Amino acid sequence: MAVVGHSWATIDIPVEVYIGGDYKFLLLLGMKSATSDHACIWCKIHKNARSDMSKPKDFYWESLARSITEIQTHARSSKCSCAHQPLINIPLENVVLDELHLMLRITDKLTTNLVMEMQDWDREDNLNKRPIDRTNMHMDSLIKAINSCGVSFNVWQKMDGNGRESGLLDFTSLMGSDKKLLLQKLPSKLENVVKPETLETVIKLWKDFCELYKLLQMQDPRLDKILDYFNKATRWVNLFTSLGGIRNGYEMARVTPYVHAMVYHVPRFLEKHQGIKRFTGQGVEKLNDDCRRVHLQRSNKWDAAKDVLLVGKRVKHLAFQSYWETGILESRTKRQRIGIVNPGEPNATDLDSLSLEEI
């Protein structure tokens, strides 16, 4: 246990330190990037073994588990993807993956795969057509389906250094709230969008990941619930890789450290920390989303930081004004009354008769 004693007068207050965050932040433990051979922070699994879902739940916490002292030793000789000394001395069970970023990265992957499928399908359809007859029919139907979920989304060609189309596609970077909307609404809209031969599997992947994400947010889950989560997670990865070689993006090599951690490390966190929701980066991410929205939609891009602060202040001011115009009516109508003065109009609030203190 990394218990840090904080001395204050004559009292020692024991503090247990935890770190939560996205994968890049957790690399402060001294690891190389997520693409290195042994990229997992908690164990020494090789990247080629990450798609193997046959191991039991606690396997990678036992035979291949890392410890902070081992990372320190490995960093001296650049072994097992350890490149630097950890910035903090902490037991690895107290380093918790953020559920929000796990959802963001995995939905990124699922969305990228949909875009690639549409690109491949349009290419096949256009193969023997004259340039004038070529269309982006399938890509357009995907964009339409995503837009119909209430999410603004577009796909375009990346430009090369000379300002010409590179042939590579890029698409709107979606925020956390957009991705949650897609998880709920998109699966039912993919019916006439993706290729019929793999339609059922693709829809199931989206739906099952939505279910997994809900389970990830369990508070104080029982052991049987955690086991249920683990079994569902392994089945999800097997379903994902079953499309490998049939569609682009689902190969075994695409099982990222995030996906491996979701299956083999998150169950231990759920068990040890009574759920991982308390470690979420949702609050910070919401602020980040708001700043990005302001920068992209409302700023003239000359001084983004100043614009973000100004808009934030304006929104706060407007929210305050609207409270005094309408919000106070709502909050007072919801309040329980000791006596009903006018039973015929239970929602009526006579603002004029309120004293200054009551307002």
Ligand SMILES: [Zn+2]
């Ligand atoms: Zn691992």
